[in-house]
Amino acid sequence: AQKVTQAQTEISVVEKEDVTLDCVYETRDTTYYLFWYKQPPSGELVFLIRRNSFDEQNEISGRYSWNFQKSTSSFNFTITASQVVDSAVYFCALSLTGNQFYFGTGTSLTVIP
Amino acid sequence: DTGVSQDPRHKITKRGQNVTFRCDPISEHNRLYWYRQTLGQGPEFLTYFQNEAQLEKSRLLSDRFSAERPKGSFSTLEIQRTEQGDSAMYLCASSFTGLAASDTQYFGPGTRLTVL
Numbered sequence: 444a445q446k447v448t449q450a451q452t453e454i455s456v457v458e459k460e461d462v463t464l465d466c467v468y469e470t471r472d473t474t475y476y477l478f479w480y481k482q483p484p485s486g487e488l489v490f491l492i493r494r495n496s497f498d499e500q501n502e503i504s505g506r507y508s509w510n511f512q513k514s515t516s517s518f519n520f521t522i523t524a525s526q527v528v529d530s531a532v533y534f535c536a537l538s539l540t541g542n543q544f545y546f547g548t549g550t551s552l553t554v555i556p
Numbered sequence: 557d558t559g560v561s562q563d564p565r566h567k568i569t570k571r572g573q574n575v576t577f578r579c580d581p582i583s584e585h586n587r588l589y590w591y592r593q594t595l596g597q598g599p600e601f602l603t604y605f606q607n608e609a610q611l612e613k614s615r616l617l618s619d620r621f622s623a624e625r626p627k628g629s630f631s632t633l634e635i636q637r638t639e640q641g642d643s644a645m646y647l648c649a650s651s652f653t654g655l656a657a658s659d660t661q662y663f664g665p666g667t668r669l670t671v672l
Contacts, residue, residue, distance in 0.1 A: 447598075478660070486645065488599070488663035534598050543612065544589075544661065546598030 445470045447537050449547035456525050457555050464520045464550045466535030472496075477511065477518045478536040482549070488534070494518065525554045558582070560664035562648050568670045569638055576634045577667045581650030588631050589661060590623055591647040599647055605631060606653065638671045645669075 446469040456462045468477065479491040492502060494511050502509045506523045522529055532549045561580045569575050581588045587606050591599035602621065603613045607628040616622070620638075625631040635642055645668050649661040 480663075485665070487665045488647070488649075490660055490662060493660050536598070543601050543604075543615075544591075544599070545601070548596070548598050 445472075445537055445539065445545045447535050447545050447547035449533075449535055449550050451550045452548070453551045453553070455553045455555060458527060459524050461521060461523050462525055462552065464522075464533050464535075464552070466518045466520065466547060468516050468518065468535070468537045470537060470539065472539050474539070476538040478538065478544070479509065479518075479520050480534045480536065481531045482534060483531040491520075491533075522552075525552075527554050527556050530554045560648055560650050560662055562646075562664040562667050564667055565665060566668045566670075568672065570672050571638060571640060573638055574634065574636045575638055575669060576632050577646055577648075577669075578630060578632050579648030579650075579664060580630045581648070582652075582662060585650035585652045585662075586628070587651045587653050587659070587661075588625055589649040589651075590631070590633050591649065592617070593645040593647055593666070602633075635669075638669075640671045643669055643671045 448467045451465055475496045477494045480488045481491055482488050492509055499511050508521045510519045530553050532551045534549045535547045537545045563578045567575055589604040590602040593599045602616050603623050605625040608625050620636045623633045645666040647663055647666045649663045651659040651661045653659055
């Protein structure tokens, strides 16, 4: 069975602090894809990143970085120098080759000015 | 380049009524997905289409739920005899299937259903 766990339900940080959102996944498949999506208060899910199971390279995009570790089945997301506009719910998701997405329950991030 | 659109954005209905939602995917995308999202939860996969073929429907919540994509473009999701437990956000997503087995899904704004 597939499962995505986001243990942090809510996080609050002060603007300019760094914050890491945790994601742990479970699957027995060797080929899979991991995603992060942002859901701002407006409600629309915004794609942030996709990673396949064969690519463990970490990725940086501006203030965002992702740390993929197969050994611990984790795909964590770090926001550096957080801003108020980063306030949203962030979802981690797992997809197998059948294209079905399995989402975590999300982490609600509040950045306090 | 327009994104995924959904109509209506909000729907209020009485228990027992039928409702239908529409999703228009990104124009060149061949796959279309439906999800349900309840408060405080992540989206829950319901079904998906590749062109007009419905490739997975076992996760539709009950036989009151059905979806169509007759011409491989827009799709509709129908809920018959609505129940209060059907109140949720219904999300549509689309993707283009290329060489990668699992391409990125782009989501619409959702339709919020309230069943009274």
